[in-house]
Amino acid sequence: MQFTEAAGPSALDRERVLGRPLDRIDGPLKVSGKARYSYEYHDEVPDAAYGWIVLAGIGKGRIARIDTAEAQRAPGVLLVYTYANVPRMAPKGRANVVSQLSGPEVQQHGQAVAFVVAQTFEQARAAAFLIRIDYERGAGRFDLVAAQATAPKPGDDPSAGSESAADTAVGDFQGAFDTAPVTLDATYTTPDQHPAMMEPQATTARWDGDRLTLYTSHQMPNWAAGDVAAMLDVPAEQVRVVSAFVGGGFGSKLRTHADAVLSAFAARELRRPVKTALAREQLLNHTTRRAATIQRVRLGATPDGRLTAIGHETWTSNLPGRSYYEGASRQTRLLYAAPNRMTAHRVAALDLPEAAAMRAPATASGQLAFEVALDELAEKLRIDPVQLRILNDSPHDPERGPSRPYSGRKLVECLREGARRFGWANRNPVPAQMRDGRWLVGMGVASAIHHHTVRPSSAKLNLDAQGRLLIETSMTDIGTGTYTVLAQIAAEMTGIPMDRIGVRLGDTALPMGAGSIASVGASSAGASVFDGCQQLCRLLAQRAGFDAQKARFERGRIALGRRSHGLGELAGAEGLSVLGNIEPGDLHRRYAQAAFGAHFCEVGVDIDTGETRVRRMLGVFAAGRILNMKTARSQAIGGMVFGVGAALTEEAVVDVHHGYFVNHDMAEYLVPVHADIPDIDAVYLQDADDLASPIKSKGIGELGTCGSGAVVANAIYNATGVRVRNYPITLDKLLPGLPVRA
Numbered sequence: 001m002q003f004t005e006a007a008g009p010s011a012l013d014r015e016r017v018l019g020r021p022l023d024r025i026d027g028p029l030k031v032s033g034k035a036r037y038s039y040e041y042h043d044e045v046p047d048a049a050y051g052w053i054v055l056a057g058i059g060k061g062r063i064a065r066i067d068t069a070e071a072q073r074a075p076g077v078l079l080v081y082t083y084a085n086v087p088r089m090a091p092k093g094r095a096n097v098v099s100q101l102s103g104p105e106v107q108q109h110g111q112a113v114a115f116v117v118a119q120t121f122e123q124a125r126a127a128a129f130l131i132r133i134d135y136e137r138g139a140g141r142f143d144l145v146a147a148q149a150t151a152p153k154p155g156d157d158p159s160a161g162s163e164s165a166a167d168t169a170v171g172d173f174q175g176a177f178d179t180a181p182v183t184l185d186a187t188y189t190t191p192d193q194h195p196a197m198m199e200p201q202a203t204t205a206r207w208d209g210d211r212l213t214l215y216t217s218h219q220m221p222n223w224a225a226g227d228v229a230a231m232l233d234v235p236a237e238q239v240r241v242v243s244a245f246v247g248g249g250f251g252s253k254l255r256t257h258a259d260a261v262l263s264a265f266a267a268r269e270l271r272r273p274v275k276t277a278l279a280r281e282q283l284l285n286h287t288t289r290r291a292a293t294i295q296r297v298r299l300g301a302t303p304d305g306r307l308t309a310i311g312h313e314t315w316t317s318n319l320p321g322r323s324y325y326e327g328a329s330r331q332t333r334l335l336y337a338a339p340n341r342m343t344a345h346r347v348a349a350l351d352l353p354e355a356a357a358m359r360a361p362a363t364a365s366g367q368l369a370f371e372v373a374l375d376e377l378a379e380k381l382r383i384d385p386v387q388l389r390i391l392n393d394s395p396h397d398p399e400r401g402p403s404r405p406y407s408g409r410k411l412v413e414c415l416r417e418g419a420r421r422f423g424w425a426n427r428n429p430v431p432a433q434m435r436d437g438r439w440l441v442g443m444g445v446a447s448a449i450h451h452h453t454v455r456p457s458s459a460k461l462n463l464d465a466q467g468r469l470l471i472e473t474s475m476t477d478i479g480t481g482t483y484t485v486l487a488q489i490a491a492e493m494t495g496i497p498m499d500r501i502g503v504r505l506g507d508t509a510l511p512m513g514a515g516s517i518a519s520v521g522a523s524s525a526g527a528s529v530f531d532g533c534q535q536l537c538r539l540l541a542q543r544a545g546f547d548a549q550k551a552r553f554e555r556g557r558i559a560l561g562r563r564s565h566g567l568g569e570l571a572g573a574e575g576l577s578v579l580g581n582i583e584p585g586d587l588h589r590r591y592a593q594a595a596f597g598a599h600f601c602e603v604g605v606d607i608d609t610g611e612t613r614v615r616r617m618l619g620v621f622a623a624g625r626i627l628n629m630k631t632a633r634s635q636a637i638g639g640m641v642f643g644v645g646a647a648l649t650e651e652a653v654v655d656v657h658h659g660y661f662v663n664h665d666m667a668e669y670l671v672p673v674h675a676d677i678p679d680i681d682a683v684y685l686q687d688a689d690d691l692a693s694p695i696k697s698k699g700i701g702e703l704g705t706c707g708s709g710a711v712v713a714n715a716i717y718n719a720t721g722v723r724v725r726n727y728p729i730t731l732d733k734l735l736p737g738l739p740v741r742a
Contacts, residue, residue, distance in 0.1 A: 004585030021630035051276030059659020060140030076123035110285025180300025199247025442719025448597035467568030475513025481631030493533035495553030519699025532580025610731030624698035639704020
């Protein structure tokens with residue numbers, strides 16, 4: 001189906017199954033340990049050998065000498081690859097952009113420079129430490145601040161969609177800013193960050209003749225198949241990728257890393273399966289990062305709080321020649337009204353691990369700056385920060401004007417409902433006035449926005465003679481609940497009970513799904529299931545001799561008047577099979593499309609130590625039709641926890657002399673734990689959006705991250721009167737400005 005006009009009424013509108021907080025249908029597999037991840041296909045891949053990747057120990061330069069003799073003689077070793085003996089790699093695939101054993105040149109610390117395969121994991125790891133490498137160090141660029149002044153404007157990134165331009169300008173920003181009665185000019189920095197997902201990148205590779213099966217942890221299996229096929233120089237149809245369960249990705253698993261490529265090469269040469277997993281301490285320097293930013297925000301306003309000028313500039317980095325950049329100023333283009341506007345991006349070439357998407361890419365880091373700047377402006381204006389946001393709401397794309405209205409925008413409703421639920425009226429607007437023993441207590445607010453789109457997606461639906469329905473698509477479930485919501489859509493449409501519906505995901509042998517990227521998965525894959533159900537219902541009605549528009553689908557039967565038939569009976573011995581599809585049209589060009597939310601947070605800051613504790617947190621969101629309230633709430637809370645980490649703890653520390661991340665394990669790269677999040681809640685407003693997708697839903701997975709770091713920062717300021725603009729907000733940055741204990 002082509003999605004070119006507003007979605008009309010459908011069986012989904014009944015919401016008898018859809019939207020309910022049902023348990024995950026894959027939950028029992030996960031809690032029992034029966035859900036198999038990429039490293040765990042022991043029955044399908046017996047007698048696998050084990051790989052270990054050796055990573056470059058310098059940030060820039062070349063390999064002068066590499067000696068593998070001792071490693072090759074080590075017990076159990078089957079193969080050792082270096083650039084000197086690895087089979088020729090064809091030109092790189094679309095996403096696999098970091099060099100791997102491709103020559104003596106070292107582009108970054110953590111680049112794959114050798115690969116050992118042995119009978120056991122322990123033998124492979126031990127042998128890897130016997131490889132002797134001499135490097136010639138080169139002059140690397142590792143410092144964003146040093147490179148800021150000469151960072152060039154990037155080319156526009158086609159993958160970013162309609163808001164892809166690096167720079168935009170509307171009206172006369174400079175003139176409006178210079179003449180504004182009230183102005184703010186502030187610079188904020190965000191550090192490099194890592195997704196820190198639970199499951200590392202891991203692959204099991206098996207060849208059957210000239211056909212390769214990769215059990216690999218990837219958010220986009222079809223991308224992975226294309227990338228590996230390109231590296232191996234084999235037809236893409238000869239590569240099958242299975243990613244049935246993915247233990248978190250958050251953007252890091254949009255790339256195809258050395259575990260997949262090198263396992264495939266070694267398995268082909270050894271004629272034996274090979275499995276490789278990256279160790280935790282390897283992830284930060286070998287895989288992708290969210291790039292650090294320097295952001296300058298300038299705001300001009302009238303005394304009553306109307307924004308007249310918005311300027312947002314971002315400096316960030318990536319490896320030389322890479323097109324992706326952290327477009328932190330992009331979200332500012334869509335959020336608030338102002339007649340005079342400017343956004344810009346500059347990207348420095350740094351020799352650090354590749355920068356790529358991380359959960360709520362660019363929007364999360366952009367709102368860490370912009371939503372704090374708006375709070376600072378509210379203080380200057382002596383206007384309540386909730387009211388300032390409401391005052392500058394816009395019913396249409398602020399840059400393109402009334403010709404591009406929003407398909408749905410409930411930002412104001414989120415702000416008002418959140419303020420009511422959180423008890424915002426009890427907040428003292430004067431900083432550092434609220435105390436609870438030794439704790440300074442404060443509240444903050446921030447808006448949330450995340451763009452929405454629909455990607456092409458397909459799903460096959462198979463109905464058997466017993467009335468059981470099987471949904472098949474290469475769409476992945478990275479912990480978000482995809483298995484469950486696709487089954488709920490089918491149950492709502494066909495009346496088949498949930499326990500009679502099966503779902504197969506994450507296999508490129510199945511119809512191509514949207515994949516898990518940019519919060520498009522549920523809306524896109526769900527729309528293809530919706531289309532398939534429509535086709536199936538029409539076929540069943542035809543076989544029953546019923547008018548499909550008047551027939552009822554309930555409890556596994558189709559009924560009209562007093563007549564009814566079991567769906568399995570109509571499917572017959574051969575069953576029924578249909579292929580559902582969704583092809584997006586131009587609605588996203590004609591209408592601005594985004595999900596919205598409002599965050600509220602209360603923190604306590606120890607007056608003696610500067611220790612910050614989040615006391616309670618609330619997110620109120622409007623994200624189209626909610627497909628499963630339980631999994632949606634879970635995603636929102638997870639995103640909010642991401643924001644707490646960005647505000648308080650998460651920083652991949654760059655050694656600017658040697659070009660690597662110093663804190664490359666979970667002992668030193670600090671993410672929030674349960675004790676850090678005592679009281680957190682997320683609620684959704686009714687917001688079915690018939691222009692957003694055929695099932696009237698929008699993306700939700702990343703929305704919780706957007707603005708949730710800024711709300712913590714704003715609450716800290718209200719508690720202490722100390723404004724920290726360089727993230728994370730650690731106690732050493734707070735201590736010098738804390739009030740003296742009375």
